[in-house]
């Protein structure tokens with residue numbers, strides 16, 4: 232059983248976070264002031280359904296255990312064993328949601344509970360109910376039998392009709408705090424007798440995006456021989472130390488160009504580069520917040536953070552997942568908007584406007600604004616081994632305009648891209664079996680058989696291929712021939 236399931240909260244005291252909600256719910260039971268309808272709203276994984284279950288158990292519990300379910304009485308036990316027929320859970324997102332509303336609520340709500348004090352309906356994803364189901368629900372909520380209670384849970388409270396909302400007591404669940412996640416992980420570690428390094432726990436929390444569920448499953452993945460050590464995480468995720476991160480950030484902020492060589496060296500040593508940049512982002516974010524709180528506004532930190540976080544988004548569509556970061560760093564160091572200038576221009580070059588070809592070009596990357604900088608000028612900055620080469624890189628004969636950079640076209644780069652797409656294996660093969668060439672700014676795929684031609688030449692495939700070509704080479708259109 233996964234740790235997440237094993238440590239699913241069974242009572243209020245094991246439910247993480249939502250302190251105010253827990254206390255208020257317990258109070259309504261203790262003062263016998265429970266109402267007939269509740270609505271629990273908030274993002275997913277914040278404990279809405281768990282709270283609904285615990286609350287319904289507490290309402291029917293036969294013992295007074297500080298208004299938390301005792302987990303021992305007959306009612307609690309039958310609930311935990313899944314045999315409590317008086318608590319009815321309906322998932323409004325399932326197809327049977329409407330039928331359940333009809334059968335369970337309209338027809339059966341009037342009958343007394345079988346064994347418990349209250350008949351409780353927990354409706355999950357309530358916003359998914361149909362108009363008809365909402366009307367049916369409203370009818371009951373207008374004149375509810377005294378033995379019936381409703382707990383509606385939803386992630387989209389704005390989709391719940393006002394007429395329903397006005398009849399419910401509303402509770403807003405918020406994301407669980409870092410500290411609560413930390414406490415829960417430490418609790419699980421002590422229950423499971425796992426020795427957990429605090430640095431490792433911090434790393435897990437930082438990478439869980441603030442979700443307890445993610446944190447527990449990451450935690451579980453890193454357990455080796457009843458231990459979770461940061462060194463193990465570092466070695467297995469190919470991470471660099473936090474001291475190194477700080478050093479890298481300092482060098483970028485100092486606009487030290489040699490940092491690109493250093494990052495390149497780190498990449499060559501098989502460090503997980505995407506995680507490295509994620510760590511740099513976390514570091515910058517924390518530094519910025521700390522500076523801001525201490526009244527030290529550092530606009531260069533903010534600028535770098537901005538550029539890198541934009542780069543992070545771009546990595547999803549980039550053929551090289553690290554390239555956007557290099558571009559962001561270069562943009563930061565050179566202090567101008569290089570990125571804007573290399574953004575693809577999608578106009579199609581007509582035959583009559585062929586670009587002129589210049590023989591030899593001298594490119595200098597300097598602090599001032601550069602005209603017509605293209606991808607390979609950028610590449611030459613950090614692919615060259617000798618740092619002094621940046622100032623005078625000689626680019627050999629090639630067309631000036633970006634639209635015709637066919638000289639660096641390589642069909643092999645397309646296949647790893649197609650591999651990322653589901654169900655496109657045959658498309659890849661069919662292209663491999665075809666003759667491919669560039670003509671008139673188009674990638675021609677000459678299929679050898681009609682079967683392959685039909686397989687390649689679908690609207691879906693052409694759209695996908697055009698998209699990939701734009702990502703890889705900025706332009707080209709696909710044309711399939713037979």
Ligand SMILES: [Zn+2]
Nearest residue numbers: 292301304307
């Ligand atoms: Zn009980």
